[in-house]
């Protein structure tokens with residue numbers, strides 16, 4: 001009996017450890033998205049290592065140990081999935097922005113220079129498991145403080161519950177927090193209204209313009225992803241109800 005109790009306790013302890021660990025189940029990603037991620041990883045990894053890594057402040061210690069530092073072309077690893085999202089930001093629209101100061105055209109065009117300028121200045125693009133054991137669904141966190149270290153950190157749900165279009169839009173959202181020194185202005189997780197220049201407004205604007213104007217490395221499925229998330233955010237992330245024209249924007 002005593003032996004049995006010890007065994008049960010050991011199992012509970014082991015299960016708790018496992019639950020608190022940094023594992024994520026990849027099988028939630030469907031087969032066509034796996035193929036799309038794999039295809040893009042082969043394109044984005046060299047670009048990512050030689051360019052995004054050097055310019056956007058990826059500290060090795062955050063992207064090591066399973067996050068992909070030694071395996072940057074592996075679409076299953078967070079680093080590759082980050083590169084894929086940056087690649088979508090940079091290449092989904094043609095003609096591309098001329099440089100990092102060119103904010104002309106629809107946001108599917110200028111989100112990349114905006115993000116690139118931001119990540120380059122911030123110089124601290126981080127990754128981690130979960131925000132905390134009680135906040136396992138937080139996607140990303142931006143810290144901007146005059147007296148503290150500043151960074152943008154992407155958590156496991158960013159890498160594994162979001163497709164590449166959603167990740168691209170999320171990066172834009174977080175960089176908007178940092179560059180604009182903006183918090184959400186209606187409670188902790190909503191913005192007052194759309195349109196505005198708040199993070200959710202720009203994120204939705206990106207998704208709308210992606211849906212209408214993306215013309216490279218895109219597909220009907222990816223446009224449908226943009227539409228789905230954009231519609232859901234229009235209906236849930238703004239305190240003031242969205243104007244009629246915006247409801248029909250997709």
Ligand SMILES: [Zn+2]
Pocket residue numbers: 173177184199
């Ligand atoms: Zn936010």
